[in-house]
Every structure is written in structure tokens, then in C-alpha cells.
Amino acid sequence: MKNIILIYNSILDEFFTPNGKLAINTQTGYTLSLFYGIYRNKAHIIKDFKKKLRNDFYHIKTGFIGTPLILLCLLDEDMVEEAYNILYNEECPGWIYAINLGSTTIWERWNLLNKDGTLSSSDKNTNSNSFNHYAYGSVCEAIYSRIAGLKNLSPGWKKVLIKPKINYHMKKMEFSYESVSGKYEIFWRWVDKKFNLDVNIPFGAGAEIVLPNDEKYHVNEGKYHYECDIDKNIYAPFSVDTPLFEILKNQEATNIVKKFAPGIFELTKSDNEENKLNTIRNCFLPMDNASPEEIEKCQEELSKINPLSY
Numbered sequence: 001m002k003n004i005i006l007i008y009n010s011i012l013d014e015f016f017t018p019n020g021k022l023a024i025n026t027q028t029g030y031t032l033s034l035f036y037g038i039y040r041n042k043a044h045i046i047k048d049f050k051k052k053l054r055n056d057f058y059h060i061k062t063g064f065i066g067t068p069l070i071l072l073c074l075l076d077e078d079m080v081e082e083a084y085n086i087l088y089n090e091e092c093p094g095w096i097y098a099i100n101l102g103s104t105t106i107w108e109r110w111n112l113l114n115k116d117g118t119l120s121s122s123d124k125n126t127n128s129n130s131f132n133h134y135a136y137g138s139v140c141e142a143i144y145s146r147i148a149g150l151k152n153l154s155p156g157w158k159k160v161l162i163k164p165k166i167n168y169h170m171k172k173m174e175f176s177y178e179s180v181s182g183k184y185e186i187f188w189r190w191v192d193k194k195f196n197l198d199v200n201i202p203f204g205a206g207a208e209i210v211l212p213n214d215e216k217y218h219v220n221e222g223k224y225h226y227e228c229d230i231d232k233n234i235y236a237p238f239s240v241d242t243p244l245f246e247i248l249k250n251q252e253a254t255n256i257v258k259k260f261a262p263g264i265f266e267l268t269k270s271d272n273e274e275n276k277l278n279t280i281r282n283c284f285l286p287m288d289n290a291s292p293e294e295i296e297k298c299q300e301e302l303s304k305i306n307p308l309s310y
Helices: 002-015 028-035 044-056 067-076 080-087 095-102 139-148 251-260 262-267 273-277 292-302
Strands: 149-152 161-162 172-179 182-191 194-210 215-229
Touching: 028 067, 044 080, 067 139, 067 194, 080 139, 139 149, 139 172, 149 172, 172 262, 251 262, 251 292
Parallel strands: 161 194
Antiparallel strands: 149 161, 172 182, 182 194, 194 215
């Protein structure tokens, strides 16, 4: 035990500042710190991790070590919005970038194909162009165990945790797993502004069920149905504090900014991509041609958008 403590403290001294900041500003660095519980100040790590992801426009920038863990880490630390932003990112690097180009398998490189479907120039003259590679396939573990919500708690799958992590990007999930103790089934979906969950627990097994509002249930084998209200931040996710690049992904939100804060909308059209990291509230400067009335009107209209109705 003494040696373990010495090793732990040596890692802290090497990679963390005295006030608890991570000295290596990478997505993998933050992921490993949180996933394995290595830090001086957890609040500093989470705050800086969120800032790092936002500055990266939620493009995943991990390799072999960080990719299997980043979504698990974010979801376990209740950074659900950040996890979904990475998962649903359609630009390169990202999983959906490949899906949109017709891929049904994981590539060896994020940028193996260009947007027009042609082989990227860096790979044209090489023999290492695998379109069916293990490298970045680990995304599915987070989908099964955290988003669908099924996580094993005991040997032989005799007891499980069912705790879906929800976000407005995903409207429903139907999932089943044939374990050694029988088939577990999960089906959740939105009905208006309520979360509905149906589960089937196999004979001889049990489950701890945690709803998005933190209600908990302990059940044995059988079929069960649950409902709870959805948090307003999920069915009304847009506000004047939402990064502009996230607003631009939603046509209704984009039209609101264009109509009620045209000066801010013009900022998003500049070549300076960093402008899109800003928020409507933070753009309240005379040079940006924004007024308090425009900010207030944008907030009023943005709060009406309900992506769950799409």
C-alpha cells in the first residue's frame, strides 16, 4: 500500500499543478484523470475538460487509449450534454462522419474518406487503408451501458443497473441483451414531455432502476413500466448561453438569431471560427450591434424550441 501511495503522489507531482489543474491539456489526459480517479481537485478537472471540449467544437481528439473511455467518463461524471455532442458530431473526426459516407464498419483513420467519398490524399499511395478496423469501435459500450442504460452489477448477470442517460438528440432507444441469466430488454422513449421506460428482467435476476429524475426502484424478474417528467433543459435546450456553433446546427434556432440579433448572426459568417464558440449573451457589445432588447427577445424565442417534437 505504501508503494501505491508513493506512485500515486508521483503521478500527481508530475502531471498536476499544486492547485489541481492538469498539466497536459488533452482530451485523453482529462479522460484518464477522471476515469481512474487521479486528480488533486476534481472540480478543476471537470471545468477544464468542458472548456477543452467546447474549444475543440466537440470533435473527438483521442487515440487508442482515450477513445474507449471518453464517452463512458463523460456520462459517468454527468457531462451528458458533452457526451451527446461528441456522439452526434457529424464532422471529421467523429463516428457519424463515417456513417454519413455510407460506412457500416469502423475505419482505421477518422479521415480515411473525404466528404465527397474519395480516398483522402494522405492515404492514396499507401496500403494501410482499412475500412474494417477495431481502432475506434468502442463507442458502442457507452451506448449500451450508459445511454440504453444496462450495466452488470454481479457475476452471471444476476443483478444489473438500468440507468439511461438522456438528451434531446435521442428520442427513443430499444435494446436487448441475451445474458447468461436470460434476456434483459429495455425500451425508452419520449411521450410529450415525459420519459417512458419499459423493462423486462429475466427469471431469477434483479435490477436497480434509476429514472432520469433520480427516482430509484429495486425489482426482481418481470415486466415493469415507469414514467417521469423530463427536465426542462432537455426539451428546451437552447438559450442565449448556448454556444453559437450549437445554435447553428438547428435551423429554427439559427433563424431566430438571424431575425432578432442580425449583428450577432453576421459574426457567425466570418472566417474566424472562434466567434462561433461565443454565446449570444457574451456577444452583448456595442461593436456587435446587439442590444439588451435583442438578447431578451432571442432568449424568449429560443426557449420555445422543442427538439423532442421533431
